[in-house]
């Protein structure tokens with residue numbers, strides 16, 4: 001067992017976790033933050049993406065024990081009285097159908113907008129499509145997801 | 157995933173002790189290969205020893221014409237590093253093309269080369285550049301490090317601490333991505349260095365990454381994409397699988413070699 005303390009969505013969260021506990025399990029089972037989805041066993045789908053110290057990470061492919069002291073943001077931590085601009089854009093642009101991939105899409109969208117802004121690069125439609133390589137959607141065909149992210153980038 | 161004991165030592169000595177004290181320890185870096193493998197029960201270590209808490213393991217520094225990259229530097233860190241960019245922009249570009257953004261935020265250069273996946277990108281970059289792999293025990297030339305599919309010259313428990321790369325005159329990398337996994341179906345790294353031309357091929361060989369003597373000779377004579385046309389390309393020793401036949405891979409090696417030379421300028 002390893003004692004871990006993280007900041008999750010701005011609040012301290014601690015627990016005694018077995019070595020094999022994945023961050024996704026820690027969030028879903030220990031903290032009951034079930035907005036983070038688990039869609040695969042192969043680290044490929046991106047439904048589980050959360051921000052760890054501001055960077056998009058697959059929470060199914062990180063050990064909770066390794067993240068003592070980390071700052072984690074899940075989809076539940078985005079709305080702050082009002083929805084986050086990325087959430088608004090997914091709503092406005094019909095960027096989801098079943099919604100399973102959406103938490104990961106929204107977090108990955110925020111991550112890419114933040115990185116491109118910090119580097120002063122333009123987040124073109126082509127760039128968004130490349131940046132989404134680690135996020136799989138079975139429903140939408142991606143067009144409205146790309147539109148949502150492009151839209152949010154303008155207002156973030 | 158089976159039960160596992162987690163360790164995060166703060167020094168190489170403590171890491172060596174943790175590895176030595178366990179039934180069957182595995183070194184953990186970014187976890188982007190080891191954790192999926194453990195989830196699928198293809199690996200079941202009793203202990204994992206996380207090397208990311210060891211001081212200096214993520215440092216990237218330039219001395220003279222050489223850049224030294226800490227083993228736990230992530231793909232994203234290498235891709236965005238001015239130091240790496242100043243010595244070899246092609247290596248930074250290679251790192252920027254590994255997997256997807258979330259994988260690049262966690263996966264490390266040390267983990268990638270220790271794993272030596274036959275379709276991984278870094279093995280081509282480091283073999284092509286004639287890099288030196290530094291461990292807690294010795295320095296190993298890239299030519300001696302990559303010994304076969306998923307195998308390296310590392311001894312049990314030996315820890316890669318850094319990789320160093322000297323500035324090439326020119327270098328370029330091109331990969332044909334497997335559209336599902338993003339790994340290289342074929343990737344070719346070309347470098348023109350003080351010690352001659354080196355060409356390394358990943359994604360294609362049955363024994364993992366390899367140097368291609370025919371391409372090296374052709375490009376040493378004439379550093380241009382056209383020089384690739386005349387090279388005899390055999391499919392012997394190349395992989396055939398559901399993604400591509402050996403003949404198709406042989407063809408792709410030439411196409412990627414041309415693109416790599418064009419990218420190198």
Ligand SMILES: Cc1cc2nc3c(=O)[nH]c(=O)nc-3n(C[C@H](O)[C@H](O)[C@H](O)COP(=O)(O)OP(=O)(O)OC[C@H]3O[C@@H](n4cnc5c(N)ncnc54)[C@H](O)[C@@H]3O)c2cc1C
Pocket residue numbers: 042043044182183184185186187188189190191192207227228253254255256259262263264265266267268269270271273275276277278310314315316317337338339340
């Ligand atoms: C969806 C997905 C897509 C990917 N796409 C690509 C791709 O396009 N190209 C590509 O090249 N790779 C790709 N990868 C693999 C990725 O680059 C991994 O990060 C990398 O192969 C392993 O690095 P790691 O730091 O995650 O190592 P880990 O998974 O932590 O470890 C891998 C192995 O290396 C050993 N090890 C780790 N560090 C050291 C060290 N310092 N010394 C000795 N042994 C060590 C471990 O014991 C383990 O056996 C992909 C992975 C995923 C999940």
Ligand code: FES
Pocket residue numbers: 037038039040041042043044045046047048049058059060061
């Ligand atoms: S659940 Fe993490 S990548 Fe699929």
Ligand code: FES
Pocket residue numbers: 095096097098099100101102136137138139140
């Ligand atoms: S909306 Fe259903 S998987 Fe993306």
